[in-house]
Amino acid sequence: EEVGAAGASANFFEVLEVSAHRGRLFQDGDDAPGAPATVILSHAYWKRRFAEDPEIVGKKINLSGFPFQVIGVLPENFSILHPDAQFPRQIEVWTPLTTIFGAIFGVDEYSRMPRGSHAMRGFGRLKPGVSMAQAQQDMDTVAAKIQEKSPNYYDFEGWGITAVSLHDDLVEEIRPALLVLLGAVGFVLLIACVNVANLLLTRSLGREREIAVRSALGASRLRLVRQLLTESLVLAFLGGAAGVVLALTLLRFFNLLAPGSIPRIGEVSVSMDVLLFTVGCCLATGILFGLAPASHALKEDLVNSLKEGARGASHGLKGQRLRGLLVAAEVALAVILLVGAGLMIRSFSRLLDTDPGYRSEQLLTLRVNLSPARYSEDSTRTAFFDQLLQRVRALPGVRSAGAISQLPLSGQAMSGTTAVRQSQTLPHDQLAGEIDRRIVTPGYFESMGVRLIAGRFFDDRDHAQAPPVAIVDEEFARRFWPQEEPLGQHISINFGPDRRWREVVGVVAHSRHNNVRTIGRGQAYFPLPQQPFSSMYLAIRSQGDPEPLAESVRQEVLRLDPDQPVSDVAAMQQRFDDSVSQTRFTFLLLAGFAGLALLLAAVGIYGVMSYTVTQRRSEIGIRMALGANSGRVSGLILRQGLWLLAVGVVIGVPLAFALSRFMRSVLYEVAPTDLTTYAAVLMVLILTGLVSCLFPALRASRTDPARVLQSE
Secondary structure, eight states: OOOOEEEEOTTHHHHTTOOOSEEOOOOTTTTSTTOOOEEEEOHHHHHHHHTTOTTOTTOEEEETTEEEEEEEEOOTTOOOOOOOTTSOSSOOEEEEHHHHHHHHHOOSOGGGSOTTOOOOOOOOOOOTTOOHHHHHHHHHHHHHHHHHHOHHHHOSTTOOOOOOOHHHHHHTTTHHHHHHHHHHHHHHHHHHHHHHHHHHHHHHHHTHHHHHHHHHTTOOHHHHHHHHHHHHHHHHHHHHHHHHHHHHHHHHHHHHHSOTTSTTGGGOOOOHHHHHHHHHHHHHHHHHHHHHHHHHHOOSOHHHHHHHHHHTOTTHHHHHHHHHHHHHHHHHHHHHHHHHHHHHHHHHHHHHTOOOSSOOTTEEEEEEEOOTTTOOSHHHHHHHHHHHHHHHHTSTTEEEEEEESSOTTSSOOOOOEEEEEOOSSSOGGGSEEEEEEEEEOTTHHHHHTOOEEEEOOOOTTOOTTSOOEEEEEHHHHHHHOTTSOOTTOEEEOOOSTTOOOEEEEEEEOOOOOSOSSOOOOOEEEEEGGGSOOSEEEEEEEESSOSTTHHHHHHHHHHHHOTTOOEEEEEEHHHHHHHHTHHHHHHHHHHHHHHHHHHHHHHHHHHHHHHHHHHHTHHHHHHHHHTTOOHHHHHHHHHHHHHHHHHHHHHHHHHHHHHHHGGGGGGOSSOOTTOHHHHHHHHHHHHHHHHHHHHHHHHHHHTOOHHHHHHHO
């Protein structure tokens, strides 16, 4: 099987302040040239592969054809979480850097690697009191010394060392989306609380006479406030308890929707911290939104309150205005959420319509990583993949097949390298640029559906003894030859006197490699026979569903080499879907919150208008007795409801304009002030308001004036 591996310096775990679960971790001398090959196992791998063997320390295991001695097991809770595509998603074995570099690159000491290699990432712990700004100054000094020492590699602009917080680097991409969702949750909570406050206010207005009687009989204001707040808190905690039960039920569906790119998403649970937070929310909302009904019920003028109660007009104009204000606040909050959801819908639609530079349908992909011990010669690597592709192309249902060193959307990225172009006219500091390097076989571009812009694809002419050639993408050509014809130009990624120049024979469309959202650096492609590589992804275009081909391809690999594993098998469409999963996750949750907010706002409008019709029943009966028809009565109620809606929209739209700018980082090709989205939101709100007011208006129009006057 293939396992995720990483190399580390001797003091790596010491910097991270990690202790071994069994045995020991790396120490001085383990990464020295000629040191014994040692390995540390992750706790999960020790448990899965070796059944938690207590005697594992000291035993030898075979990695990539080389024997390694196990010296320790990491603790169960240790993991390296990192967004870098070069970092293995799940590291199961750790070896010293010298060992892994020797196995892969044939270098006995990693310090002898060329300065142009960017295959490592450094970790460091700051001294107490040292800021990131101070650390960056130190790194700038180090970078300047490296550049001075190795001018052949760093004599171009743009080089440097960037110091960033590991936490910030880890959550940089997901933090904006989570903050947007947190804001959406807060708005939904506010809308729900406003609805409850409105109901409590209506209830307190109906109890105004009761409160006045209690006060007249000697109840203190504190006791009355305590009674009303107690009722509010009981409602809040009952709702909170129901919410916790619902959360436990929905958590499994949440984990199914959540993308794997969210750090530690598998650890999400209704923990004690969550329960304490819920209790705090219930307490805060119960008190905050119970105060308005309580304060309104406690009028100082008991005589007037008792008289109003006797007249049946206990609810007065003041209460009606307060209820209307709460409904307008609901609508304003709903506008903000609907605008956010609308922007995410537009953004997700644009993302799905994006051309990634290849066709993902009917495409099977898988990885074959050859053992450096068995395939140490360049000719054996090239021969293996040539034979494998010939066998795969002969399988029933296969239209074409090719291979590439780093497949788009696979999480694998070749470290950036510097390309230099030949030129007799440009100054030296304009000859080079940072690019991504890919190694491909003939048939790869055709299988992936990558568009040829100029020149040709690789074919049998580009063998190991042929003149070196390269294919570049449109981003590379735009960067290096903005005013020239790329075909026939020469580039190199080698430094020094043995520089090997390659002729550009083709220009292809840019492939979005790390994710669908981002246009990456320019890409240069080299033929496998001229730059053999041991780890390749196969891209197999099928005539139908590609997934049934996986087992047939696996069998062909085993026929060539029974000890060769196949890994990372997936349809390209699945990789595409996974790439947009974070945007889809944000879109679905935000759309759900917006729908809930719209429903709550509609319920709020309906409740207020229905209550208004009940309170104005006598007025409506008199109006109809004096000649008002049902249409005028319905219009009266509709106008009042739409007026509340308009006030909420007038308040909500400017707030949405102000707050939507915080969504800029999670949007794709959509401006936070997109007028189409705002127009659609207004149409939805108007329709919702009309539906919410329709039933109260119809009920008002069917009022029987004779019965109303008789009851009065």
